Amino acid sequence: MSKIAMAALVALGLFVGVLILQEVGRRLGERHLARDPGGARAGTGVVEGAVFALVGLLIAFTFSGAASRFDHRRDLIVQETNAIGTAYLRLDLLPAEERSALQEDFRRYVDARLDAYRLLPDVQAAMAGLAAATALQNGIWTQVVSAGQQPDAAPDAIKLLLPALNDMIDITTTRTLAAQMHPPLGIYMMLIALALASALLAGYSMAGGRSRNWLHIIAFALVLAMTVYIIIDIEFPRLGMIRVDTFDHALVELRATMT
Known part of the structure; x- marks a missing residue:
């Protein structure tokens, strides 16, 4: 089962749980009011x-952390x-022959990175795609080290290329x-437990009314x-409604310039 499912x-269970505990709290409150009308509250x-x-407070911190990570x-x-x-x-610092092969590897590398994330939520396929991109990384590094040592390479080719490749990796x-x-x-479990506890207390405070206020009960x-x-949806931004996929367009545009 996927994380978003x-x-x-969890959200459906919490919704039902809150409704039930509000009713439980209301009945407890009515029972206490019947026994002690003056001091039940x-x-x-x-x-x-x-x-x-x-x-x-817990919702605020959890939401803020999720948004920050997003x-x-x-x-x-x-x-x-x-x-x-x-x-x-x-790569322009390398000899023309080696440069052409490396540029093709770079194009394949960007395609592999894009494809890996497009495969989500199929996690296994995405991991296989990332592994393929890693293999291309290793090949690119080896080729750059070899090409940078060629006599017709720019004098500072290795000094400039290897740090850039290191950042890319x-x-x-x-x-x-x-x-x-x-x-x-544990934080999510605590949040859910406190939400249910608040529902129980909210129901208790609603005791004494002639009828149930369904608008407030359901809205709460x-x-x-x-x-x-x-x-939870923000925590998994490639699986649910709130996504980071649109920012992949930056990589797509970069790939389009690699001609």
Whole structure:
């Protein structure tokens, strides 16, 4: 099951759970009001305020972290595009014969990188594509070292090309690890537990009314469920609704210039 499908199930489960716990809280509140009309709610406002504040704080930090990682992943696409473009331009320092072969390898390399991410959410196929791109990296590095030592290569070819290639290779590792950076599972579990606790307290505070306010009940459950879903969706920006795919256009444009 994909991460986004799991996120949808978690959000649906949270929605149902919040509805149920609001009803449980309401019935508990009505029972306490029947036994002690004057003191059933004494001091409950402080507890409710603390729990709701903690839920809001945790949602804010979790959402902020997810958005920050989303922006970082977009920046890494731009950085990789710049690194590949710089290395490609510096191939002009090599002899013409070696340069042509390397330029073709660069074109294949960019195609492999683009194809790997286009294969998502098929993770296995995407990993195979990344492995193919890594193999091309190794071949390009070996060829550049050999070509830079040719008598007709520019004097500083190696000094200029190897750092550019190193940046191009390093950014792929950075992107791979950045895609795997997520909050610990315990944070999501705590967020869900606090959301359910807040639903119980919200239902308790609704006790005493003649009828249920379905607008508030459903809205409260829907807002919590959608918030958790969006946070998880942002954490996996190539699988859900919120995506970084549009920034791949920078690599596509770079590939178009490699003629």
